[in-house]
Structures are given as structure tokens and as C-alpha cells.
Amino acid sequence: MRLFGAKKHLTVFNHSHCGQILLATVGRVCINRLYYFRGKKLSLAETNRQAAMLRNSGFEDSSALTLQSSEGDIPQGRELSLSWLAGIIMTGLTSVMLMGGALYVSFLGQDTFSTPHDALQVANQRETIDFSSAAKTDRLKPVTQTHSEREIIEASIRVNVEGEFRIRNQPFDRIRSTLATAATSLSSNIPEYDPVALLNRTRSRTAALTPDLISTDIYGADVEGEIIVRTSAMPMDVVPASFVTDQSAAAFVRLTLERSYSPFEISALGYAAENDSIIELDNIASNTIVGEAQNVTVMPKVTLPEDKILGRSERILTFRTATPLADALRQNGFTANMISAVIGAMDNVYPSPTLPPGSHLRILFGPNRTNDTLIPYRTSVYVNDTHAATVALTDTGRYVLGIAPAEIEFPEEDIEEINVNNLPTIYRSIWETGRKYDLDDETIDRIVSLYAYDLELDKRINAGDSIELLQTAPDAQGKQELLYVSLSLGGTSREFFRFQSSDGEVDFFDPDGETGKRFLIRRPLEGGGRLRSRFGMRVHPIFGTRKLHTGVDLAAPLGTPIYASGDGVIKRAQWVSGYGRFTEIQHRNGYTTRYAHQTRFAPGIEAGVAVRQGQLIGFVGSTGNSTGNHVHFEVRINGNPVDPLRVQLPRSKALSSRDQTTFANTVNQIRDLMNRSAAPIVIASLQ
Numbered sequence: 001m002r003l004f005g006a007k008k009h010l011t012v013f014n015h016s017h018c019g020q021i022l023l024a025t026v027g028r029v030c031i032n033r034l035y036y037f038r039g040k041k042l043s044l045a046e047t048n049r050q051a052a053m054l055r056n057s058g059f060e061d062s063s064a065l066t067l068q069s070s071e072g073d074i075p076q077g078r079e080l081s082l083s084w085l086a087g088i089i090m091t092g093l094t095s096v097m098l099m100g101g102a103l104y105v106s107f108l109g110q111d112t113f114s115t116p117h118d119a120l121q122v123a124n125q126r127e128t129i130d131f132s133s134a135a136k137t138d139r140l141k142p143v144t145q146t147h148s149e150r151e152i153i154e155a156s157i158r159v160n161v162e163g164e165f166r167i168r169n170q171p172f173d174r175i176r177s178t179l180a181t182a183a184t185s186l187s188s189n190i191p192e193y194d195p196v197a198l199l200n201r202t203r204s205r206t207a208a209l210t211p212d213l214i215s216t217d218i219y220g221a222d223v224e225g226e227i228i229v230r231t232s233a234m235p236m237d238v239v240p241a242s243f244v245t246d247q248s249a250a251a252f253v254r255l256t257l258e259r260s261y262s263p264f265e266i267s268a269l270g271y272a273a274e275n276d277s278i279i280e281l282d283n284i285a286s287n288t289i290v291g292e293a294q295n296v297t298v299m300p301k302v303t304l305p306e307d308k309i310l311g312r313s314e315r316i317l318t319f320r321t322a323t324p325l326a327d328a329l330r331q332n333g334f335t336a337n338m339i340s341a342v343i344g345a346m347d348n349v350y351p352s353p354t355l356p357p358g359s360h361l362r363i364l365f366g367p368n369r370t371n372d373t374l375i376p377y378r379t380s381v382y383v384n385d386t387h388a389a390t391v392a393l394t395d396t397g398r399y400v401l402g403i404a405p406a407e408i409e410f411p412e413e414d415i416e417e418i419n420v421n422n423l424p425t426i427y428r429s430i431w432e433t434g435r436k437y438d439l440d441d442e443t444i445d446r447i448v449s450l451y452a453y454d455l456e457l458d459k460r461i462n463a464g465d466s467i468e469l470l471q472t473a474p475d476a477q478g479k480q481e482l483l484y485v486s487l488s489l490g491g492t493s494r495e496f497f498r499f500q501s502s503d504g505e506v507d508f509f510d511p512d513g514e515t516g517k518r519f520l521i522r523r524p525l526e527g528g529g530r531l532r533s534r535f536g537m538r539v540h541p542i543f544g545t546r547k548l549h550t551g552v553d554l555a556a557p558l559g560t561p562i563y564a565s566g567d568g569v570i571k572r573a574q575w576v577s578g579y580g581r582f583t584e585i586q587h588r589n590g591y592t593t594r595y596a597h598q599t600r601f602a603p604g605i606e607a608g609v610a611v612r613q614g615q616l617i618g619f620v621g622s623t624g625n626s627t628g629n630h631v632h633f634e635v636r637i638n639g640n641p642v643d644p645l646r647v648q649l650p651r652s653k654a655l656s657s658r659d660q661t662t663f664a665n666t667v668n669q670i671r672d673l674m675n676r677s678a679a680p681i682v683i684a685s686l687q
Helices: 018-024 044-056 082-108 197-201 246-260 325-330 336-345 426-436 441-450 657-675
Strands: 035-037 143-146 148-161 164-178 226-229 313-319 359-367 374-383 386-393 399-401 414-417 466-472 482-489 492-500 505-509 530-533 536-539 546-549 552-555 561-563 568-576 580-586 591-601 616-620 630-637 640-642
Touching (some): 336 399, 426 441, 441 466, 466 657, 482 657, 492 657, 568 591, 580 616
Antiparallel strands (some): 143 414, 164 226, 164 466, 313 359, 313 414, 359 374, 386 399, 466 482, 530 552, 536 546, 552 630, 561 616, 580 591, 591 616, 630 640
């Protein structure tokens, strides 16, 4: 046995516990009088010399550790106390639990904003907060302006009913709003984000050309009632009857000239409005050169969060028209129970159920302990910039009257504090905003599906991102038809227009006449998976060699469904070396997709079988050279691998050339509706 670099091999005898001490203790050994060195018995002098060397090296004679003091050479000298050891362990565990509890309360606990004891106390001094400036040492949350605008606009629309052109006024519902920067109870029960499941929601529908379909063919001027325009062929030998006599025409000319040269300010009869209210909608520029950047990703500046949990933020709203208090609270994330509790708490000090024009609402949001939403901690009502009532949430979960918050200078526009941790994903923000404006879930789902192919909807939004919508006015059943949607993210806008092509299909197209649906799905498995390894050079996790990773690895639980990325024909569905269970699909125009490491194939998936986009082809596994459950997904163009997440993919459908002109007119007309003011356009004016 070698002891701490000693050059002699020693064998210990006599004491039964010496060997145990050599193995169990460091720096202590039982030094016996009898030693063997390399199989030879040592003399007494050599034994003493070896013992002296061990003592000089730091070893000493000592008894073994024991739980029974009577077994040691020195009674009470090497005894272990189990009670003492247990006491130390319990003290350590208790300290850890106490410190953990203190940290939990510190980071996740809820401060007391109002209690029954101090709810009705009046503050002696109030601090005025100015959002425009602050001391250098203050750390203020960024504040952004928000806009929320919903208007009903009217336009004269020309429709074709059984060969007759009818011109009538049609109301439209226009919404302009910034995307929600915090998730409240409005979006607490939305469907889980699943990009593949959105396939069935983007299917175009076929409809007959009937007057039930809302037309956007703007006539260009307002009319009262409904005008029917009939056209018929007039025989060449028919001379129209004269409706204006020569005397009437002469009188009209004389009256016009007299008023024109009169010294008094008498306006002549005009034939058109003096302002530029008449707009030519069919003027399409044909000689415009448009450049489009390919394979360019707009990356906004990323602000790193200071904490990893939801924080507080305050929202300040200004109402320009009389608004029911209950509606204002509901649109800002209050549940029905919260609305009842808040209105009931302030009933004695603010009994009015309506917020008058010019009133303000200040809402302080904070994290909910039970889920990932924000709940209102404090709500204050101001009438004519004067505080009227404040209701706050207590630690017991009740809303009671509270002290007015610090005074501020109310801005003209709505503002909201931005906490980076509170920013929701694009997917959830669209749902939150849609429900704020009482859009039905089918419409919101349709909007989300339009952008599911171009955007990673599970990324967070940026402050200032916005959305614009145009819908028809509610019909007798309260249903509205979506006509236009524009989503602005990071300064880039993406528009879609509803259009019915000549073959009867109704779908949404971008300004170039292409649908939002892509040729291939970029993450073709249920839930989209978690990106574990990107396309490009990497060190192989198993072999340790540096080589090109020809696809992306999307991790998901064992058995997660895998879907066909696009329409095509199964080229291979078999075991392939390191890929394990492997499927390859041949698509149009030289595109192929590959799916590796599957645990099993879906029934009926074999070479030569035609599949459609979104069809089940297999299940996630870890077969072949794999370190865990995932799918290795590849996209190849003419045999060359490309990055599935960044490659520029063609659209699934584009309008035919015969529909392009009509669609271009529709685009111009809808944009006119989005840009016109709520006031009607007149065709002539009398002075």
C-alpha cells in the first residue's frame, strides 16, 4: 500500500482495525511493530526507522473512530456522537428552509396596497410625478404611448345584383391599435400555440358571387338611400327627347354670368366640391419599379430583462366619449368578479356607472400568483383631472377603497409603463388585443393563421407594435366579416386583403396577390418543438467531429406527431443508418424534405404514397445516432441542404393574371377606406 507518495510499500498486521483506519482516515495510521517490505520481514531497527519516517511524514498512532468508546485504545478519545451529528444536520436544514422562505416571500410575495385599517386614511402630502424627467439616480420603467381607435366609417358601395348595379351606403368597422404589452385575464384561456394545427384554419373557402358577399367597390361619393343603375342598349335610330328648352338654357347661362361678375360675393353653382374629396381609386401606376429585399431578417434591438418574473406596470387611459365603467374595466383585463367587486367598492364615493368625456383611468397591474397573467392591483378614476375614487387589492384578495396614488400630469395620449418581462408573445398579444375589441375567436384565429408561416409567433413583441383591421358592420346576428388586416412588428408591416377570385374562392392575399400560406411548414411537428441545434457547422454531439449540420433538431416528447411539411410524394420511409427511422418527401420544383430519428411511421406511410401538407407521417423518437427525443428536419433544393428556418419559401398560391387588375383595384379601395376620415365625402357643395 502506498501512503501519500511514500516510496515504501507497507503491510500492517496485529491490530484488526488498522486497515480500516488506513482506508477511512487521512493523516492518521496505526503504526505497528511488525512490517513486511516487498515480501521480506523487517528487522526491529528497520521497523523503527520506517515508523520514524511515517511519524515525520505526519502520521501518528491513534485509535480508530468508533461509536462505542469502550472499543478504542483511549476511552472517550475517538467516540462519535450521533445526537451531535444529527443536531448539526437539522440546524443546516432549518437554516436553508428559513432562508428559502424569506427569499420566496421577498420575490413572489404581494405587497399590501390597501388594508381595511388604512384604506380611508387621507395622505397629508402628495408627490407630483412627471413622466418627462427624473433624477439621474432614479430607475424608471420605459413609458410608451398607446393608441386605441375604433371608428365606424361609411362609404357608397357599388354592387351587382342580378345584372343591376346598386349604389348604397355601407358601414365599415375600422380598428387601429397598438398590440397589448401585457397578458391579462382576456387571454388566459386561449388555445395553445400549435403552428401545424393552424393549417386547417387557413383553408380558403369557396362562395358563389352573391350580394351576400360584402363588396368594397367604392362609388366615390355618398348617396342617400339606394340607387339602382340599369343599362340597356339604345337603338341607333332613336333620338332622345329634349328635356331642356332653349329658353331654360339661356336663363341658366344668364344667371350664371351675372353672379360671376357681380361685385357681391355670390358663389356660382358648383359641380364638384372645392376640396380634394373626390379621389380616383382606379389609378394604378404601371411604370413603378419596386425592389424587394430577399432573405433579409429585421432584428429589433433586444432589451434584456432585469428579472425573470412578471413585474408591475401602470396603464393610464383617457376617454374622449362617455364610456360605461364596466366596459372600460372589461376591455382592460378585469374579470366579471373583479368588475363587480371594484364597482361595489367605489359605489359610495363614485356611484356613477359611466365615465364622462375627459375622464381618466389609472390601472396598476401586478403578477398573479396562480398563473402567468397580470391582475389589477389598484384602479383609480379621475374626472376632469380630479381624483374621484381608488380601489386597491388587499393581501386577502379583496378590493377595498384605497388612498389616491401620487399625482401626475395626465398626458393627452394613452400611455403605459413597459416591463420587458411582461411583454407577451406575438401569438398571445394578438389574442389579447382581439378580445379587447370583442372580436370573436374565429376571427382572431384567422388573423393568427395568416402570419403563422412568416413569423415566429412564440417570440415576444416590441413596445409600439400595432395592428389595423377593417371589418363589415355587425349584421342582424352580430357577425362581422374580416376584410383587411395589417400587422406592424419592428417597423415592418405585413398586409392581407380579402378577395374573391374568378373561380369563386375567397382568401386573403398580400399586396402582390399571394396568400399567406407558405409552400412548406418550417417546424412540422405538433407544438413546433424546441430548437436544440441549428443549421450550420457544429461539433457532432456523439462523434466529436466538426461537420455541417444539414438541418435543424426540434426536440419534443416521445411520440409527438410529425406532419408533412408540404404536399408531395413519399420517396423513402425506411431505416437509414445514423438517421434511424427516416422519411423523405419529394415536393414540387426540386424541393425535398427529410424527417429522421422517428420512433415509428404513421400507418400507410411508405414509398410512393401521396401526402398533403399537415398530414401525419410519423412520431418523434430517438432512433439512430441520437442523444434524445427529437426530429432532425431537413429542406433540400435540388439536392443541396438549406436552412429550413431562414430559406425564402415560395407562396402556396398566387392570383392568376386575369384577377390581378381587379385585385389591385380592391387593394386601392380598401386602403382608401383605411385612410379616409370618419366624415363622409360629398360630391358637390352649395355655398
